[in-house]
Amino acid sequence: MTCKGICSRYKAQKPVGTGRYASGQRRCQICEIFINWEGLWCPCCGYRLRTKPRNLKYKAKLRARVEADAASIKSQTIEVAQVATVSAESSDFVKTTLETAVSEGWTKTKTVEELRKSEERMTIKKARELTKEAFDAKNTPVDTPVEVAEESSDFVKTTLETAVSEGWTKTKTVEELRKSEERITIKKARDLIKDAFDAKSEPIAIKA
Numbered sequence: 001m002t003c004k005g006i007c008s009r010y011k012a013q014k015p016v017g018t019g020r021y022a023s024g025q026r027r028c029q030i031c032e033i034f035i036n037w038e039g040l041w042c043p044c045c046g047y048r049l050r051t052k053p054r055n056l057k058y059k060a061k062l063r064a065r066v067e068a069d070a071a072s073i074k075s076q077t078i079e080v081a082q083v084a085t086v087s088a089e090s091s092d093f094v095k096t097t098l099e100t101a102v103s104e105g106w107t108k109t110k111t112v113e114e115l116r117k118s119e120e121r122m123t124i125k126k127a128r129e130l131t132k133e134a135f136d137a138k139n140t141p142v143d144t145p146v147e148v149a150e151e152s153s154d155f156v157k158t159t160l161e162t163a164v165s166e167g168w169t170k171t172k173t174v175e176e177l178r179k180s181e182e183r184i185t186i187k188k189a190r191d192l193i194k195d196a197f198d199a200k201s202e203p204i205a206i207k208a
Contacts, residue, residue: 003031007044010035019053022065024171024186026051038178038186051175070167093118098134108135155180160196170197 012034015023025034026049028042035042035049042049053059094115101111108131115127156177163173170193177189184192 001030001045001047003028004044007031007033007035007042010037010043012036019062019065021052021062022169022171024174066169066172070169091118094122094130098130101131102134102137108132156182156184156192160192163193164196164199 007028012020012025014020014034015025020027020034024036026037027034028045028047028049030045030047031042037043037049040049041047053062097111097114097118100106101114106114108128111131111134112124112127115122115130116124159173159176159180162168163176168176170190173193174186174189177184177192178186
């Protein structure tokens with residue numbers, strides 16, 4: 001196995017802010033070059049490409065980076081436009097007060113006190129009920145289904161749903177999708193992942 005110079009067409013530039021392996025690049029030990037390539041074998045010399053570092057120090061760095069990425073994704077919450085649930089007969093003052101309480105994180109006690117200042121002479125019981133409904137609407141989890149093309153296999157759908165729910169990195173998700181029988185290209189895998197992760201991060205409005 002010798003380098004034929006073909007690998008130079010696929011030479012990968014060093015990424016900024018992340019490692020080569022973490023960004024999906026692969027290294028050929030024969031050609032001594034990092035390349036952007038979909039397969040497991042070098043297109044130039046045919047030698048198996050390395051997808052992880054050999055040095056223990058860099059292995060630890062890659063592992064730490066992957067774990068950090070996973071933790072970052074898990075910590076990201078779906079930003080939901082919270083609209084306080086208010087009865088139709090409530091005044092604009094009540095609606096505005098509840099929306100402000102939810103968005104600014106008022107305590108329930110403060111919210112009740114502010115609601116009692118309305119011209120409707122609201123009872124404490126009524127104010128507490130409206131406050132409870134507004135805060136419950138804020139804390140209700142919203143399940144966003146992962147959108148996957150209809151032609152995708154069950155394996156692809158399951159992989160994307162698992163990636164979103166368990167906070168996989170996009171790199172790991174690409175690698176898992178590439179294991180499907182459909183022989184998905186890296187570009188196709190990345191497109192599917194983008195759709196899935198965008199669907200997760202998309203703000204969802206809850207109607208009053």
